[in-house]
Amino acid sequence: MKLSAIKKYIDLKLVFLLAGFYALFDLVFIAKTAYMQSYHPERHFEPWADFLIYNLLIDWIIVVTYMTLIAISTKRFLYKNYSWVKIIIIHTVFSILIGFFIRLIFDLFAIVTGKIGLSEYQLEESFYRFIYVMDLNFLIYFAMVFIIYTYYYVKQVKEAEKQRSLLETQLVSARMKMLSSQLQPHFLFNTLNSIAVLADLDKEKAKDTIADLSDFLREILYKGDENEITLEQELRTLEYYLNILNVRFSDHLKITKHIDKNILHKKVPALLLQPIIENSIKHGYSYDHTDLEINITIKEEGKYLVIKIDNNGEAISSRHGELLHNGLGLANIDARLKNLYGSDYFFEISNKADAKGVKTIIKVPTI
Structure with missing residues (x-):
């Protein structure tokens, strides 16, 4: 032995x-x-x-x-x-x-x-x-x-205690990575530039975009230290981000949500959806894919909460393991899921069956 x-x-x-x-x-x-x-x-x-x-x-x-x-x-x-x-x-x-x-x-x-x-x-x-x-x-x-x-x-x-400390560290790391990503010059420049244009065309929409940017950054900075929050709370943070994206990308981005309202009270890992959406946009756009459609589907299947995010953008050439190895944000998500649920979860990024886009599927136990 x-x-x-x-x-x-x-x-x-x-x-x-x-x-x-x-x-x-x-x-x-x-x-x-x-x-x-x-x-x-x-x-x-x-x-x-x-x-x-x-x-x-x-x-x-x-x-x-x-x-x-x-x-x-x-x-x-x-x-x-x-x-x-x-x-x-x-x-x-x-x-x-x-x-x-x-x-x-x-x-x-x-x-x-x-x-x-x-x-x-x-x-x-x-x-x-x-x-x-x-x-x-x-x-x-x-x-x-x-x-x-x-x-x-x-x-x-x-x-x-070790697990709790590790999860707290990972949550802070995820928050800081997200904040660092959104505070990069191109993000702020593009967002502020969009607000400047709206100031002349639609002052109310400009004010709303400023409020969304402020609320989004506030959610990242001052959200509690809970590793799991309700789906409703997670979607509220995501909504601020999506509102900013809709202003920035205008008619070139369409986001559709299919979410079961009966599961809004279920718990999900905090700051989970935004990095996935960001990754979908970052790698979805290409010279051949200038108009991007993203579908967000969240439902309950048995004892699992299933989150599916797919797009019609550029296909990926790397396998799921390679994506986790090369992407810090994705690796952080996988590590957090592993520490929260052990082996009782599913996380995979792959090309769609028709090879017209990429899908991300996450399954976590319902709480």
């Missing part, structure tokens, strides 16, 4: 923690035995060699091995979200079985090594020894199970 496969099922840090805990228990047991031999020499005690090797060492190996298997099972319990009642019942049974396995292995070891003859073996005596330490085995087992659950809980908290 490869090292990566072992790490998938066995957490070595947890194994060392369990081994250390039980080693500490054995040290206390050794100290107690030494005290008893010093102050009660009249009692019969095993030789130290037999006590340390045949009792403690073998017992330590058995218990640590058994608890490693329990740790693996516990990890599966956590992923399957078993009820606490079921988990307690399972661990109670396992706590009894650990004593049974220890007794069985010790008996087999004694018979194999000749310490006890098969004819001398007494099942009743073995069962008595099993019952005699059953309460102690129960307490030790649940102490180690407590360590296992605490370890996994702390690990999950740390991973969740």
Whole structure:
């Protein structure tokens, strides 16, 4: 078995923690035995060699091995979200079985090594020894199970905190990239130039465009730190951007929206749509495609929210993976989706089936 496969099922840090805990228990047991031999020499005690090797060492190996298997099972319990009642019942049974396995292995070891003859073996005596330490085995087992659950809980908290910090960084990065993109000289120059022209032709439209530019930049700069917002909020930010585009590109750009109004309350990643639209416009226009049509379709399919943005512009020559590698904005979107939903999402940019344009499809779980 490869090292990566072992790490998938066995957490070595947890194994060392369990081994250390039980080693500490054995040290206390050794100290107690030494005290008893010093102050009660009249009692019969095993030789130290037999006590340390045949009792403690073998017992330590058995218990640590058994608890490693329990740790693996516990990890599966956590992923399957078993009820606490079921988990307690399972661990109670396992706590009894650990004593049974220890007794069985010790008996087999004694018979194999000749310490006890098969004819001398007494099942009743073995069962008595099993019952005699059953309460102690129960307490030790649940102490180690407590360590296992605490370890996994702390690990999950740390991973969740790391994930949250990463998502916040990515959101800030997305906002700054978007702001940097929109504050480039050509964007502001073209927008302000359009406003200047409108000032003579349509003062009200000029005022509206100034308001849209102001609101759009404000949304980017001062929107909260939420990684997911409602679709309605996301569309409001997008609307400011689309209004500016309609002024800039006039009759050369047509944007059509098909959005199910019943899903406006559903959550989507913040600042998701605008970079996709921007990418569609940037790569859609060409000498052969001077009039661009963009369709935005958002609907719910099963447990997923499906966002489809397609255009009739220039086809792409690169595959989806190459686009993510070469485009920082697209790579950022993919990274954010991965951190938000793990592997439970779909994101792909490809040419349309008729090769007349490009489509972008995003599927995220509905919340």
